[in-house]
Amino acid sequence: MNPSCGKGSMLTSSRKSSEVVLDQFPAGLRVLVVDDDPTCLKIVEKMLRTCHYEVTTCNRAESALASLQANRNGFDIVISDVHMPDMDGFKLLELIGLEMDLPVIMMSADDGKQVVMKGVTHGACDYLIKPIRIEELKNIWQHVVRKRKNEWKELEQSVSIEDGGDKMQKQSEDVDYSSSANEVGNWKSSKRRKDDEDELEDKDDTSTLKKPRVVWSVELHQQFVAAVNQLGIDKAVPKKILELMNVPGLTRENVASHLQKYRLYLRRLSGVPQHQGGINASFIGTQDATFSPISSLTGLDLRALAVAGQLPEQSLSTLHAASFARPSPKSGQPVPMVDQRNIFSFNNSKFKTGEGQLRQPNLGNSNQMNLLHGIPTTMEPKQLAELHQSFENMSNMQASVCQSNSLLMHRGSTRFPPNMGQPLVSNGLPGGLVLRNISAENGRGLGGYASPVSQTTSSAALTFPMNHGPELPGSNSFPTLGSPPGIPSLTQKGPSKEDIPVNSDAKGSSAGGIIPGYYLLNDLQQLQSNDWEVRNVGLAFNSPQNTSSLTGNLENPASSLFVQQGISSGSMRNSSSGGGSKVSYLVEGTHHQNLSSIVNSSVRIKSESVADTGCQNILYTQHFGQEDLMSVLLKQVSTFMTLKFFTNWCHLLLLLLLFEGA
């Protein structure tokens, strides 16, 4: 079933022949049809032939994949049935999309909305309902052209971004007029572009020979994913991925374009609405993350946060409303939580407008906070275990984690006077950046765990607005989870004390959320000096400050939390006892002993859950590279998210808030 495309024998096409080709367009489109129903297969084949397309048929998904792999550039478009005995059509769709990046059309006798939606979310460029009519097949060429066009744009963009583009752009302009000499057939114009992409890649590699287009096989893709995960999604730049993958013959451009596709893919996946449960679980996790040592947050939290971040709008808003409701009388600033994405912006506005206000409402909040913090405590250990499993598979988790973290942060932030005199963003960068900061700036405290989280989600919120300057080079490039930056003020302005306005230009959506919270804490900390000498979060303190304001409460723990992470020195003395035991962190140098029990409790909560994993990770992660830390932390955080905990926690939280407000 090999397509009869005569490759290579094409003369170098001149402009003239390309014109000829265009006239015949879209004839000669090379279509691969996969369907286990022989009747339908035959009919569709005949119809396609009538449209003057070149047709290859397969009745099994595996043979289709084999054909595609054997003939990398041999097809322009794939039409696949949804229900097949050996492989689900959607799975085939994903594989083809990732490996070969061809447009895929799904077809089925099933016209249910859900199935069609599934096709959309899995990236099908069209969905045909059987019986197929020839009119529907006549126009499938548009998908090929559209895709090529988009890819071309993408390539140009990525090239210009990564290479500074002039050279490439110039070359790309020549595409239309140069000869590809690669393909026979009538698809020269559009195909040539694609081929030229390869050529350009090759040229960029300064290879004189024309390399075959890179085949992103499943193994290669897995290597790629492993490398990306290791680096952290927001830190995963093509160069580093390439180094990690260590695949001979693979170019940075190959990796770059694949990375883009992967991010889009992840973003697409994460864009699917999350259920409440998942969010709940992650939410809880995030809460812990919020108050737990930063280190725990960074790696694992990011993921968890990502997961948690995808709190449903309603729940978030409810929570926010609840949490913020109370402070409003005190702070006078109700915090409207719009949706996850707006967490950061919310944060921003809150800080901007609510300066000083946050600080005030301490009294009521502490109780609440304590309670709130207390809630997850019980849940965490279990969550950890559960989360561990669910963690790996959830790219969404990252997003949600971030979001939930941000949510948490927001809540916390409402209580914190943003004008602690410190830039919110001062410390560390979200996500992966945070890690960097940790090591880089001891005193800064980490706010961002975004990057690790974003690792899996292409668009993970973790992309924090890395304004943190040079430290976070790559972070800005990552799309946030979905929306504009949740990390408002987190754009780091450095550990300076000046008020850093929280601007919602943070790109990291979910991650941003987390960071703001942390930064708030930092700010609250009133670190006159970035003296994050607080090594360990004093988990042990049972300060009676439970009643202190949240702000107060949060400050200390926050700072300690930050400090903990920020201090790359091994001062973390996690007396991590066996699972569940509190990690008693010594808080040194924190100033607000008010760090209420809320913080303590939160920290405690976190420590309990983190106990073994978290503490230990924290301990050793300090010594590891940021990437390692992040990944470890992410893993840990992910364990915190479980659906049920989250829901329970939310309910409890709401109740508490309402109760307090009553």
Place this chain on the structure above:
Amino acid sequence: MELGLMQRRLEDYTKSLFMEGLLDAQFLQLQQLQDESNPGFVGEVVSLFFDDSEKLLNELTSAMDQQIVDFRKVDSYVHQFKGSSSSIGAQRIKNVCILFRNYIEEQNIEACLRCLQQVKQEYYHVKSKLETLFRLEQQVLAAGGSIPAIEVTSF
């Protein structure tokens, strides 16, 4: 029988199949795909359909015969039958399949068995009709005539 008469008979017969709802516009699509380069196209496709359907119906029957009916499997068979029958325009079969799937969803075994019977009936019915149709076509072709194009008015 003279050619003209045969052709008319063929035409009337074909039309009657559409009128009865046995076939729908999709069959016309198939006929339009048939041309000089591929004169036996419709016949080939329909033969393919028959072969595939026999197998499918056998499996469906045995699946429904089980002590514990695996509805998921039954559903996939019916879904497949729905797809292939709709592809050749066997409208009545398709409709029964749709009904069948509803009952599968309800896990109503009695109704499912009834549907199975019904779908078999419809299948054999359309099969015999199509076989007659092809026979008539062959006669016309053998007599040197061409198969008249069906005018699609409204079914």
